Amino acid sequence: MTDATFTGESPKRHGSLTASDARTKRRNASEKRFRIYGLAAIGAGLFFLVVLLSAIISNGIGAFQQTFIQVPVYLDPATLDKNGNRDPADLAKVSTFGYTPLIQTGLYQLVRDAGIETDYEDAGDMKALISASAAAKVRDWTLAHPDRIGDTVEFEILASSRVDGYLKGRVTRESIAEDRNIDAGHLDLTDALRESGALHKSFNAEFIFGSDASESRAEQAGLGVSMLGSFFMMLVVLFLALPIGVAASIYLEEFASQNKFTDFIEVNISNLAAVPSIVFGILGLAAFIQFAHLPQSAPIVGGLVLTLMTLPTIIISTRASLKAVPPSIRDAALGVGASKMQAVFHHVLPLAMPGILTGTIIGLAQALGETAPLLLIGMVGYIATNYPDGLVSGFMSPNSAMPAQIYEWAKRADPAYYERAWGGIIILLVFLLIMNVIAIVLRRKFERRW
Amino acid sequence: MDATNAKGNVPMYDAPMRKAAVDVNENKISAKDVQVYYGETHAIKDVSVDILDKTVTAFIGPSGCGKSTFLRCLNRMNDTIDSCRVEGLIALDGEDIYDKRVDPVQLRAKVGMVFQKPNPFPKSIYDNVAYGPRIHGLARNKAELDEIVERALRRGAIWNEVKDRLDSPGTGLSGGQQQRLCIARAVATEPEVLLMDEPCSALDPIATAQVEELIDELRENYSVVIVTHSMQQAARVSQKTAFFHLGNLVEYGETSQIFTNPVDPRTESYITGRIG
Ligand SMILES: Nc1ncnc2c1ncn2[C@@H]1O[C@H](COP(=O)(O)OP(=O)(O)OP(=O)(O)O)[C@@H](O)[C@H]1O
Numbered sequence: 001m002t003d004a005t006f007t008g009e010s011p012k013r014h015g016s017l018t019a020s021d022a023r024t025k026r027r028n029a030s031e032k033r034f035r036i037y038g039l040a041a042i043g044a045g046l047f048f049l050v051v052l053l054s055a056i057i058s059n060g061i062g063a064f065q066q067t068f069i070q071v072p073v074y075l076d077p078a079t080l081d082k083n084g085n086r087d088p089a090d091l092a093k094v095s096t097f098g099y100t101p102l103i104q105t106g107l108y109q110l111v112r113d114a115g116i117e118t119d120y121e122d123a124g125d126m127k128a129l130i131s132a133s134a135a136a137k138v139r140d141w142t143l144a145h146p147d148r149i150g151d152t153v154e155f156e157i158l159a160s161s162r163v164d165g166y167l168k169g170r171v172t173r174e175s176i177a178e179d180r181n182i183d184a185g186h187l188d189l190t191d192a193l194r195e196s197g198a199l200h201k202s203f204n205a206e207f208i209f210g211s212d213a214s215e216s217r218a219e220q221a222g223l224g225v226s227m228l229g230s231f232f233m234m235l236v237v238l239f240l241a242l243p244i245g246v247a248a249s250i251y252l253e254e255f256a257s258q259n260k261f262t263d264f265i266e267v268n269i270s271n272l273a274a275v276p277s278i279v280f281g282i283l284g285l286a287a288f289i290q291f292a293h294l295p296q297s298a299p300i301v302g303g304l305v306l307t308l309m310t311l312p313t314i315i316i317s318t319r320a321s322l323k324a325v326p327p328s329i330r331d332a333a334l335g336v337g338a339s340k341m342q343a344v345f346h347h348v349l350p351l352a353m354p355g356i357l358t359g360t361i362i363g364l365a366q367a368l369g370e371t372a373p374l375l376l377i378g379m380v381g382y383i384a385t386n387y388p389d390g391l392v393s394g395f396m397s398p399n400s401a402m403p404a405q406i407y408e409w410a411k412r413a414d415p416a417y418y419e420r421a422w423g424g425i426i427i428l429l430v431f432l433l434i435m436n437v438i439a440i441v442l443r444r445k446f447e448r449r450w
Numbered sequence: 451m452d453a454t455n456a457k458g459n460v461p462m463y464d465a466p467m468r469k470a471a472v473d474v475n476e477n478k479i480s481a482k483d484v485q486v487y488y489g490e491t492h493a494i495k496d497v498s499v500d501i502l503d504k505t506v507t508a509f510i511g512p513s514g515c516g517k518s519t520f521l522r523c524l525n526r527m528n529d530t531i532d533s534c535r536v537e538g539l540i541a542l543d544g545e546d547i548y549d550k551r552v553d554p555v556q557l558r559a560k561v562g563m564v565f566q567k568p569n570p571f572p573k574s575i576y577d578n579v580a581y582g583p584r585i586h587g588l589a590r591n592k593a594e595l596d597e598i599v600e601r602a603l604r605r606g607a608i609w610n611e612v613k614d615r616l617d618s619p620g621t622g623l624s625g626g627q628q629q630r631l632c633i634a635r636a637v638a639t640e641p642e643v644l645l646m647d648e649p650c651s652a653l654d655p656i657a658t659a660q661v662e663e664l665i666d667e668l669r670e671n672y673s674v675v676i677v678t679h680s681m682q683q684a685a686r687v688s689q690k691t692a693f694f695h696l697g698n699l700v701e702y703g704e705t706s707q708i709f710t711n712p713v714d715p716r717t718e719s720y721i722t723g724r725i726g
């Protein structure tokens with residue numbers, strides 16, 4: 001047997017199948033090692049994800065709860081409606097300063113009625129418990145219900161951020177030693193009110209839908225207005241970047257001839273995708289604000305800047321999905337006498353749609369979370385206290401955006417804002433999650449075999 | 451071996467059963483001194499050929515010799531390849547198809563094509579066939595369109611297999627069924643010339659026989675050009691055969707003559723299986 005002479009010893013070159021030889025063992029061992037590395041990498045990734053999520057949630061979840069005090073307020077006609085004719089113009093003349101004492105008296109009454117012992121003699125001494133925003137809230141309600149003047153109405157009034165912090169463990173008796181806004185007596189009062197049931201923590205929709213507040217009223221600040229800012233920016237991005245990006249990609253991919261010029265454009269689009277976003281910010285500042293004189297801090301400018309930033313992403317993903325459509329489909333359409341445009345719009349584009357939509361949504365999600373370019377066009381730092389009063393003002397009047405608002409909060413000195421920054425992150429992440437889910441659903445829905 | 455030795459030998463393949471009176475048919479397409487370049491590559495060299503009406507013409511030749519390239523010149527499918535350049539004259543019914551005024555879309559409605567790889571649209575079987583008639587406005591209403599679709603599917607020899615599931619996707623059919631669907635799609639637009647690039651390479655013998663039968667039927671009204679690697683098929687279905695080699699048209703003539711009595715030694719070597 002030639003085999004025997006070749007191996008020298010045994011005619012059987014290969015040993016038993018059930019016993020693995022040294023080489024196989026080494027090979028299997030290295031494969032096993034590789035699998036362990038892979039598992040370890042995934043494990044590390046998951047670990048950091050869990051750490052990240054739990055940090056965000058534990059830090060931010062508190063922002064969705066706020067401390068309220070149930071205060072019966074006597075809407076005293078003597079201060080609110082001196083003329084006694086309920087004339088709206090007259091009622092409106094009474095500023096929030098007129099309401100503040102009424103609320104303080106209400107709280108004083110509440111403490112007394114509950115039989116709580118306290119050293120505070122004067123109603124004004126307890127104002128540290130109540131948010132400075134309370135007067136505005138009561139005033140708004142009263143102006144809307146002038147017929148209730150003279151009644152005692154129970155209001156759910158925001159507690160001050162110190163009291164709120166005390167309930168959440170952020171403020172302690174030690175930490176307020178130096179604090180001029182609140183003292184230990186107030187905290188005793190808080191405990192007593194809590195026991196009586198007048199003071200409680202509950203879900204705070206204002207955090208999601210409300211507007212930002214001044215530095216000293218952390219308890220009142222909400223993300224709602226800047227959410228609208230982000231919404232209008234996303235509208236601009238969607239309605240500019242999607243058609244421009246898709247049209248450019250279709251032209252480049254299906255119609256343009258392959259030459260130096262299109263190569264040059266292609267390279268530049270890829271490079272643009274890697275340009276730091278702050279560069280787009282300064283470009284927007286120069287082009288849209290200084291040259292075109294669009295208003296500062298306006299969502300239209302933010303939207304334009306983010307459009308510039310998102311275009312490369314959309315173009316790249318659209319071209320990739322157009323490329324992925326098999327050329328035989330184009331041949332088939334052209335072969336039965338379709339024009340190039342018919343071939344593209346009847347056959348290629350529908351097949352590329354899932355990829356285009358996914359790319360667009362990912363681009364939008366990127367734009368939604370983008371902060372750096374907003375710095376330069378004045379959206380970061382703008383205090384978004386007013387809701388836009390219409391579509392036009394939604395685009396044109398100054399506003400903030402979600403990530404800018406979060407950055408703004410994180411920057412503020414009051415530790416109460418720290419919690420709100422984390423809470424804002426949770427909302428932002430929920431939006432991104434929703435967008436990604438939409439992307440996945442759309443892809444599933446439009447996916448077709450060919 | 452030189453060509454004269456082959457003269458008078460018994461036919462190497464079944465002689466074409468249907469020898470129509472080819473000579474009386476007029477020219478449908480005439481190509482003169484056609485050169486095709488892919489960038490620097492000279493893929494078709496000096497090809498002149500007259501393709502007759504109501505005739506099946508077979509293009510044979512070894513892989514890479516330029517059969518598909520030349521076929522794609524006949525309905526300007528090469529326009530889609532950026533690097534491709536066509537020189538010379540190709541006339542359909544006496545009109546230069548590369549004339550500036552010619553719209554390739556109109557040309558392709560007249561000169562239909564079936565590709566080597568079945569490429570149905572990822573749409574329903576009905577929509578696959580109806581697409582061409584729709585964009586050319588061949589049907590005035592749904593009933594007419596239904597009729598066109600049915601006729602085309604019947605001619606594609608696939609009607610009986612799909613008549614109950616016209617709404618299911620064309621991509622869900624088997625390879626051979628897909629190819630017949632593509633043939634049905636091509637004939638639905640009523641072209642005058644049908645170009646087929648290896649239409650049977652994915653088909654089993656039964657489907658092949660059906661397609662060949664179809665080609666023979668189509669010949670009554672159309673001019674059919676078919677690229678094939680099967681000598682038997684060329685011999686069976688065509689009346690005229692063109693042998694390509696390295697971009698040259700080596701020999702063109704009656705199928706019976708090419709297969710029994712080739713003039714050029716290269717042709718003979720190829721059909722006897724010595725070059726390829
Ligand atoms: N798109 C293209 N770009 C560049 N060269 C091409 C292209 N298509 C074909 N060629 C070249 O042109 C020559 C002829 O190719 P063609 O596809 O016409 O051959 P064929 O005879 O159809 O071969 P087959 O029988 O394998 O299909 C080949 O050398 C090929 O490499």
Ligand SMILES: [Mg+2]
Pocket residue numbers: 517518519566647
């Ligand atoms: Mg070919």
